[in-house]
Amino acid sequence: MDDLKFGARNKRGDYTPSARVEIAPLWAWPPRLTKIIAWIPGYIWPWNAFHMATALAYWRFVVPDVETMKAISWGWALWLYAVNAAAIFVLYGSVELFYYVKRKQGARFKFNARFPADHPSDVFWFKSQNIDNFLRSYLISIPLWTAVEVFILWAFANGFAPWLKWSDHPVYLAALVLIAPAIHEAHFFFIHRAMHWAPLYRWVHSVHHNSINPSPWSSLSMHPIEAFLYHAVALWHLIIPSNPIVALFQLHVAGFGALNGHIGFDRLELTEESALDSHAWAHYLHHKYFEVNYGGDGVLPLDRWFGTLHDGTKEGDALMQARFEQKRARLNAKAAAEGGAPTSSTTS
Ligand SMILES: [Zn+2]
Numbered sequence: 339m340d341d342l343k344f345g346a347r348n349k350r351g352d353y354t355p356s357a358r359v360e361i362a363p364l365w366a367w368p369p370r371l372t373k374i375i376a377w378i379p380g381y382i383w384p385w386n387a388f389h390m391a392t393a394l395a396y397w398r399f400v401v402p403d404v405e406t407m408k409a410i411s412w413g414w415a416l417w418l419y420a421v422n423a424a425a426i427f428v429l430y431g432s433v434e435l436f437y438y439v440k441r442k443q444g445a446r447f448k449f450n451a452r453f454p455a456d457h458p459s460d461v462f463w464f465k466s467q468n469i470d471n472f473l474r475s476y477l478i479s480i481p482l483w484t485a486v487e488v489f490i491l492w493a494f495a496n497g498f499a500p501w502l503k504w505s506d507h508p509v510y511l512a513a514l515v516l517i518a519p520a521i522h523e524a525h526f527f528f529i530h531r532a533m534h535w536a537p538l539y540r541w542v543h544s545v546h547h548n549s550i551n552p553s554p555w556s557s558l559s560m561h562p563i564e565a566f567l568y569h570a571v572a573l574w575h576l577i578i579p580s581n582p583i584v585a586l587f588q589l590h591v592a593g594f595g596a597l598n599g600h601i602g603f604d605r606l607e608l609t610e611e612s613a614l615d616s617h618a619w620a621h622y623l624h625h626k627y628f629e630v631n632y633g634g635d636g637v638l639p640l641d642r643w644f645g646t647l648h649d650g651t652k653e654g655d656a657l658m659q660a661r662f663e664q665k666r667a668r669l670n671a672k673a674a675a676e677g678g679a680p681t682s683s684t685t686s
């Protein structure tokens with residue numbers, strides 16, 4: 339496909355899509371019903387439908403029966419880890435294999451023209467972004483994701499959380515499924531914003547940001563504290579009346595959905611004529627500029643409300659630069675008042 343029909347490439351070969359980062363039209367005033375109706379299919383298909391399909395498949399084929407889950411044991415915990423690990427391997431690994439190893443579409447639609455495997459760096463274990471990110475995912479994030487999953491299923495099995503049945507509350511539970519991505523977005527925005535507080539950034543979140551040019555394995559490459567907080571989004575379903583399938587959906591939006599922000603391509607070409615929208619642009623800008631786009635896909639426009647949105651356009655860039663300039667001036671004034679040196683860095 340000709341990616342230049344949908345964006346532009348600079349001298350370095352980096353690609354910028356022409357479409358801006360879209361906020362869900364739910365928040366426009368006055369409400370525009372036609373826009374909302376046009377937005378719904380993309381909200382459901384393909385990514386949220388995929389997360390629901392995997393949640394249902396887990397419930398049917400993976401999750402043990404309720405009697406087993408009443409007592410936590412290594413047997414079913416390790417089984418869940420094995421399935422999570424295998425599913426991540428297939429999902430993330432297939433994007434990695436086709437688009438980063440075989441490079442089937444070269445650098446078309448690729449935000450950063452460079453491929454991480456071509457650029458060893460000391461910040462990574464074994465100087466390799468891929469090996470480092472892969473090991474952190476399998477040794478840290480997937481075990482913690484599984485721990486949250488085991489705890490939730492154990493709590494439901496023992497009646498420690500309100501378990502609503504689909505036959506009794508179909509409308510409420512369907513509505514909860516539809517707002518689960520917004521719960522994810524709010525949870526992620528606030529833990530993420532907190533982790534950009536300088537001391538927490540240095541200690542915890544910098545691990546994830548080592549990947550300035552993220553690729554699929556970067557998605558779950560996290561410090562243990564971040565990995566736990568990130569997947570802990572599903573614990574909200576122990577407080578709000580819910581159902582284990584909805585909790586699994588919430589967990590999959592986090593665990594499998596992390597891939598989206600780190601695909602590195604604006605679109606993944608499927609055939610000569612068709613391509614899948616990755617939804618990666620907003621979070622790519624976060625990895626590039628650090629202090630913009632703390633949220634996810636714009637279901638809740640928290641970045642707009644907090645003034646940290648970068649919509650990917652030149653105007654978005656100018657707004658960000660003005661904000662960074664103000665911050666620099668503030669820090670310099672503070673340093674001058676304390677008799678320190680002026681600062682020139684904006685990075686966390
Ligand atoms: Zn990221």
Ligand SMILES: [Zn+2]
Pocket residue numbers: 530534543547624628
């Ligand atoms: Zn961050």
